[in-house]
Amino acid sequence: MLPKFKFRASSIGKIMSDAQSIDPALMDEKTAAISRKTKKTDEDKALLAPLKEKSLSVGAKTYCEQIAKEFVYGFEEEVTSKYMEKGLIVEDQSIALYNEVFFTSHVKNVDRRENEWVTGECDIFTGRKIIDIKSAWSLATFPATAATAYDADYEWQVRTYMWLWEADVAEVAHCLVNTPDELIGYEQAELHFVDHIEPTLRVTRVQFTRDMALEAKMRRKVESATAYVNKMVEQIIADHQG
Structure with a gap:
């Protein structure tokens, strides 16, 4: 029996x-005949809309094909970069900055949740x-306004979290803290050491409301x-059978 895949919140935007x-x-x-019409009525469009929504984009199919390959061959490609590495290293500092700016005392969540579709x-x-x-x-890369901070993949990510936690609202908080020395390399140091900047100017938030x-x-x-x-998965297996 083929596995029931649950898509991660961090990758849901890919589909x-x-x-x-x-x-x-x-x-x-x-529906095929309706789709071939040059002029479609409102009723035609209403009939086709759910099918269009269920259809996957080329990019989504490419991502799914990679998932299938990883399952059949038993591996998972780890994507890493200096940007991701910094995010992991300074996460606690970024949470501390957020707490300082908004007078909160939030701590890192360690609870993973899932439902029938996502995790x-x-x-x-x-x-x-x-x-x-x-x-x-x-x-240089820090978004100074909510408009420049908006990212569709991040929106789908937090919408998945709202779904899993039954939360009414969510926000993506972009935080600017010092970069670890070992990651900076030959870049301008003044772009990475930012403690002298007013803390309130180093957190940019994008807000979302739950949408069923x-x-x-x-x-x-x-x-x-x-x-x-x-x-x-079935196609890969079939293509390699004698």
Whole structure:
């Protein structure tokens, strides 16, 4: 029996982009005929909309194909970078900065939750709100406004956490703290040592409110992605049988 895949909150954004067209495998003769119409009625569009939403984009399929390959061959590719390494090393400092700025006493969450579709471990849960901490690489990459801080993948990540923790609101908090010496290399030191900057200027937040319709969309996308992963697992196995 093929496994039931649960998508991680940190990667859910990879399958959430809209497909350019409806997957032919999802259509019957009636819907296929409607999709070929040059002019579609509102009723036609309403009939096709759920199929379009269930369809996976090219990028989503590529990601699912990688998951299938990792399952069949029994490995998991670890993606690392100096940016990710800093995030892990300074996470406690970033949480401390957040607490200093907003007069809170939050601590790192260590609880991982899952449901039938997704799994995740948020950074902070206050009892009502999800807070996801992102540590900027440098002053040059730090987003100074909420508009520049917005990232669709981060939104889907915290929406997954809201779903898992039944939280009403969430925020992505971009924090700017010193970079460890060993990671800076030959970059400008003044872009990495930032303690002299006012703390309130070193946290930029992007706020989100829970949306049940978007959670339903995530469920549909995960179901489509899971089916595609299983299909690709079967394809890989079939292609290597004598």
